[in-house]
Amino acid sequence: MQAFSIRDLREKSGELSRESEAGNPSLITRRGKPLMMTVPFTQHLVENGIHVALAEQLYCEGHVTLGRAAKIADMSYAEFAEYLSALNIAVVDYPPEELEDELNVLAQ
Structure with missing residues (x-):
């Protein structure tokens, strides 16, 4: 499972999309703490x-x-x-x- 900071989302949206396409959930953090999780559909x-x-x-x-x-x-x-x-x-x-x-x- 890949982790992305909220600040990373603009720059790493492609990476986040690739993780989802590969069927991998990802964790989104804010200030180092879990904020939300993406779950591939x-x-x-x-x-x-x-x-x-x-x-x-x-x-x-x-x-x-x-x-x-x-x-x-x-x-x-x-x-x-x-x-x-x-x-x-x-x-x-x-x-x-x-x-x-x-x-x-x-x-x-």
């Missing part, structure tokens, strides 16, 4: 709604946890995890050795 947004599309994007980029993304999407944790899984988006991100340790604990 896509078919995915139309079909799923802004809350779900934004939650998915923020989760995929690692800006929020699964639980926080579920709240943004106004879904339960399980519903949002199932939604992401249907899109082939990983909801469990264990390093292989950690996953093996967890499976060994469960097997005992």
